[in-house]
Amino acid sequence: MLVHNSVVRDARVLKEARSLASHGYSVDVHGFDLKQPFKTALKLPGSEVNVYVSTVEPKVETHEKPIRNKSSFKIIRKLQKKLSKLFDPNASHRKQEPALSASDAIKEKKFRHYRKVSGALLKSLESRPDPDIIHIHDIIPLTILNELAERYPRAIIVWDAHEIYEDVAQAEPEVGQLNESIIRSSVEQIEHFITISESFRDFYGKKYPCLRDRTTVIRNATELLPLPEYDGRLHEAAGLPRSQRIALYQGGFSTHRGLELLVASGAHLDPSWTIVMMGWGKLEDNLREIAAEVESLAKGRPLPAVSFIPGAPQEELGLWTSGATLGVIPYEDHGLNHRFCMPNKLWEYPNAG
Numbered sequence: 001m002l003v004h005n006s007v008v009r010d011a012r013v014l015k016e017a018r019s020l021a022s023h024g025y026s027v028d029v030h031g032f033d034l035k036q037p038f039k040t041a042l043k044l045p046g047s048e049v050n051v052y053v054s055t056v057e058p059k060v061e062t063h064e065k066p067i068r069n070k071s072s073f074k075i076i077r078k079l080q081k082k083l084s085k086l087f088d089p090n091a092s093h094r095k096q097e098p099a100l101s102a103s104d105a106i107k108e109k110k111f112r113h114y115r116k117v118s119g120a121l122l123k124s125l126e127s128r129p130d131p132d133i134i135h136i137h138d139i140i141p142l143t144i145l146n147e148l149a150e151r152y153p154r155a156i157i158v159w160d161a162h163e164i165y166e167d168v169a170q171a172e173p174e175v176g177q178l179n180e181s182i183i184r185s186s187v188e189q190i191e192h193f194i195t196i197s198e199s200f201r202d203f204y205g206k207k208y209p210c211l212r213d214r215t216t217v218i219r220n221a222t223e224l225l226p227l228p229e230y231d232g233r234l235h236e237a238a239g240l241p242r243s244q245r246i247a248l249y250q251g252g253f254s255t256h257r258g259l260e261l262l263v264a265s266g267a268h269l270d271p272s273w274t275i276v277m278m279g280w281g282k283l284e285d286n287l288r289e290i291a292a293e294v295e296s297l298a299k300g301r302p303l304p305a306v307s308f309i310p311g312a313p314q315e316e317l318g319l320w321t322s323g324a325t326l327g328v329i330p331y332e333d334h335g336l337n338h339r340f341c342m343p344n345k346l347w348e349y350p351n352a353g
Helices: 011-022 070-086 102-125 140-151 173-189 198-207 209-214 233-238 259-268 284-297 314-321 336-340 345-351
Strands: 027-032 049-054 133-137 156-161 192-195 215-217 245-252 273-280 306-309
Touching: 011 027, 011 049, 011 133, 027 102, 049 102, 102 140, 102 173, 133 140, 140 156, 140 173, 173 209, 192 198, 192 209, 198 209, 198 215, 198 336, 209 215, 233 245, 233 273, 233 306, 233 314, 245 314, 245 345, 259 273, 259 284, 273 284, 284 306, 314 345
Parallel strands: 027 049, 133 156, 156 192, 192 215, 245 273, 273 306
Antiparallel strands: none
């Protein structure tokens, strides 16, 4: 499996990897994290899944082999041409091309990032036996699909789309255009396609017809497991007595998820309730500022209206979630990806009882 993140917080990847291992597959998951790379393989608890997280930053290379579906991949070919000039010592003696437009500059910057991450994943694969199946998660590793096909010609290529990448709520329109070009250049080489719901399946099947007969829907559902009696850990971490009711949000703190409004609503909560924000993300500082304003308006409350706690390991999540009275998914209707999404929380909350 190739994953563009640190793996350990990607619930879908972890569930699929464990499921494959339980059915007899030998599973290696290769991820990327600049902050906390694993020096050695991390074995997921209770499974035979090996996780390798890299920070290698190899030189960006251009494709020497013709890219399929050229007409839909002009954006990336143009960006690769621009990038190659940056590494050409003779470029200064040649006629200078016009500067990139603001739109192309956004695409170039994003493509550079995609290639850096994907190159690290490709490098990580070198230390392991040749795979029989290459399971690509999300959009970023698709940028090395040609290299993967050349290096591992017998491997089956599987693409797992967690999102509608042309219309992700947090991304600029230019990034959506770049993502569409990457997908169009890749679909002919994808032998099996996995996505999260029938709505996603229909979207991709209509836009990329060759994927229709290769599609399997695997939802973000979680395994129903009996949980031990709640031990109070959620209340304790939030600094609350067990009697306090909790409205819980768990997951990433990202824009267009309705989190600012959720935190602000704490000003109108009955004192017997507290909103607990359990997770991480770039929006955290802003959310904490809103929470501080809420607390200043509710000085008579005996307990905080909003509390923040870190995320929990996936294998322990149910033990934390079971302490909540209510699970919240306040996503805004911002783009197709949010409109059709089926987040892990949709199953994690009821699974916790």
